[in-house]
Amino acid sequence: GQVGDSFSTSLKLSMPLYTGGKLESTIDQAKINADSAQQGVIKAQEQLRLDAATAYYTVLQSQNLVQVNKETVASLEEHLKTVQAQNEAGTVAKADVLRSEVELANAKQNLTKAKNNYDVAVSSLNNIIGAPLATEHVYKDSLQYAPYDTSLDDSIAMALAKRPEIIQSQYNIAASKAGVEIAKSGNRPTVSMSGSQGWSGSDFPGDNKNWSVGVAANWNVFDSGLTNAQVKGAQAALDKAEEQDAQTRSSIELEVRQNYSSMQEAKERIDTSQVAVNKAEEDLSIAKVKYGAGAGTNLDVIDAQVALTQAKTNYTQALYDYNVNKAKVIKAVALQAGN
Numbered sequence: 001g002q003v004g005d006s007f008s009t010s011l012k013l014s015m016p017l018y019t020g021g022k023l024e025s026t027i028d029q030a031k032i033n034a035d036s037a038q039q040g041v042i043k044a045q046e047q048l049r050l051d052a053a054t055a056y057y058t059v060l061q062s063q064n065l066v067q068v069n070k071e072t073v074a075s076l077e078e079h080l081k082t083v084q085a086q087n088e089a090g091t092v093a094k095a096d097v098l099r100s101e102v103e104l105a106n107a108k109q110n111l112t113k114a115k116n117n118y119d120v121a122v123s124s125l126n127n128i129i130g131a132p133l134a135t136e137h138v139y140k141d142s143l144q145y146a147p148y149d150t151s152l153d154d155s156i157a158m159a160l161a162k163r164p165e166i167i168q169s170q171y172n173i174a175a176s177k178a179g180v181e182i183a184k185s186g187n188r189p190t191v192s193m194s195g196s197q198g199w200s201g202s203d204f205p206g207d208n209k210n211w212s213v214g215v216a217a218n219w220n221v222f223d224s225g226l227t228n229a230q231v232k233g234a235q236a237a238l239d240k241a242e243e244q245d246a247q248t249r250s251s252i253e254l255e256v257r258q259n260y261s262s263m264q265e266a267k268e269r270i271d272t273s274q275v276a277v278n279k280a281e282e283d284l285s286i287a288k289v290k291y292g293a294g295a296g297t298n299l300d301v302i303d304a305q306v307a308l309t310q311a312k313t314n315y316t317q318a319l320y321d322y323n324v325n326k327a328k329v330i331k332a333v334a335l336q337a338g339n
Contacts, residue, residue, distance in 0.1 A: 012196040025181035032178065036171035039164040046164065046331050048128070053327040055125040060143045061320040062118035068312040069111040072305065075284070076104040079301055082292060096298040103302050107309075143319035145270055148326050152260050155333045159256050160249055162334035169245040176238035183227065183234040256332045263325035269318035277315050280308035 080100045086092040123133045150158070160166055196212050220227075284304040290296030 013194065025178040025185070029175050029178035029182070032171050032175040036168050036175070039168040039171065043164040043168075046334065050327055050331040052125070052128050054324050055121070055128050056141075057143065057320055057323045057327070059118070059121045059125050060139060060141060061316055062114070062121040063139060064143060064316040064319075065313065066111070066114045066118050068309060068316065069107065069114045071312075072309045073104065073107045073111050075305055075308075076100065076107050079288065079291075079305070080104055082288070083298060086292075091294060092298070099298055099302065103305070143316065143323060145267070145319065145322060146326075148263065148329060150333070152257065155260060155329060156253050156256050158335070159252050159333045163252055163332075164334065165248050165252065166245075169241070169248045172241045173238065173245060176234070176241040180231065180234040180238055183230040252332070256329065259325050259328040259332050263322060263329055266318050266321035266325055270315070270322055273311060273315040273318045276311040277308070280304070280311040284308050 080097075083092060083096050083100045087094060087097050122135075122137070125137075126133045126135050194213070197209070284301070284307075287296055287300045287304040291298060291301050
């Protein structure tokens with residue numbers, strides 16, 4: 001300040017030496033919360049990766065089903081020509097022609113639906129990956145079986161060690177423990193150091209110097225039970241964090257078990273549906289030969305064609321289910337966490 005032509009200037013500094021653990025625990029808690037937030041980012045990335053993989057497999061599945069329905073249409077068109085020729089020769093009734101035309105029309109309708117489902121699947125994938133919805137891609141992959149070699153027990157162990165939710169849960173426990181220490185600091189003394197430097201005189205900042213250094217200790221021995229209440233509250237938060245950790249672990253183990261089981265079930269369907277496709281192809285071939293020779297009925301051919309289309313659809317569905325559930329297992333086990 002200034003009084004007439006006299007100046008006085010001062011600089012003061014205060015630094016805590018000991019805060020009963022409050023300052024250190026507060027810093028630790030802030031660091032832990034920052035690390036926990038990063039695990040939240042990883043969790044979101046893992047979910048996005050799973051969503052993209054599922055959408056991609058849906059595109060491949062839809063692409064396969066378009067091909068299945070194209071093959072059905074081509075097969076029924078070929079059969080219709082045979083029926084029409086035999087009808088013109090007088091060896092089969094007009095009803096066979098009509099029934100074959102109806103089946104072909106239904107097959108073409110199913111092909112149209114399959115193409116539409118493919119277009120929708122592509123748009124959904126584009127939406128997830130951030131591409132314009134109408135973007136056309138060239139898909140070099142196809143739905144195939146690639147084994148998942150890790151056992152269920154090992155998968156569960158990996159999930160409980162690597163999942164971002166588990167890591168977050170551990171951070172929450174650590175942050176809660178730091179909160180207990182922060183609350184307990186109210187029962188401990190604090191020590192601080194302060195110092196000041198002053199100048200005074202007729203010229204700013206002043207020619208006359210003075211300084212002081214001091215150390216002060218404070219201990220609040222009675223606060224009407226406030227600190228104890230804060231400690232109890234912090235301990236309750238720690239207990240809750242530990243309970244949530246146990247629940248998180250249980251939920252993750254259940255998730256791994258369910259997805260692993262679904263993956264294994266789909267794997268078995270791949271084998272059985274492939275056998276069904278082979279037998280259905282053979283059955284259709286025999287039915288067509290018999291019909292051409294006059295030894296079989298049109299209904300036999302149509303039933304065989306329906307069975308083959310369904311078998312191929314089941315095979316594609318099994319491959320899709322296997323790959324999607326495998327992707328879910330990989331996500332549940334956190335094999336790609338942080339990548």
